[in-house]
Amino acid sequence: MPTQQPAPPRPVADYSDAELLSAHCAGDPDAFGELFRRHRDRMWAVALRTTGDREMAADAVQDAFISAFRRADSFRGQSAVTTWLHRIVVNACLDRLRRRRPTTELPADHTAVLADRHDRHSSVETALDVQAALATLPEGQRLALTLVDMHGLSVAETAQILGVAEGTVKSRCARGRSALAPLLRPQDT
Secondary structure, eight states: OOOOOOOOOOGGGGGGGHHHHHHHHHHHHHHHHHHHHHHHHHHHHHHHHHOHHHHHHHHHHHHHHHHHTTTTHHHHHHSSSSHHHHHEEEEEEHHHHHHOOSSOOTTTTTTHSSSSTOOHHHHHHHHHHHHHHHSSOHHHHHHHIIIIIIOOHHHHHHHHHTTOOOOHHHHHHHHHHHHHHHHHHHOOO
């Protein structure tokens, strides 16, 4: 009677995020790389919107993935792996923002400096206007709006990432939107 060969192992690309994290903790040398490949672009977008600075965002994402790599065994499975990664990225961004000291003062009319009014592409102008307006908000409101409105996370996921109550996220979003409305309202020219 022929012996039955065991099924070949599944490629890591077929693993769920939680399976990848478990495999990484068990010593699979390819598992975390796949997790990184899947989520690096989304985490980069979160970091860029959180910090507003490409270099700082890149450093924060690097710090966050190194931290996740080293502390993968601390993941308890109480949330999605992406929620856990978001929280690590946001915390890395906040750490970098707190350490940064402004080198120059912005002029009183800083929106003219931040937005290139010669650019005729309205989407670029809008993105610059939104980024400048977000920069005027307190950190908590900016983070809540970025995660909920720009990244489409639920209030519950955002609350978990930021380590606050869901009501706090709702409140921060409402206050942030109210503060942004007059800044982003089309101006009559």
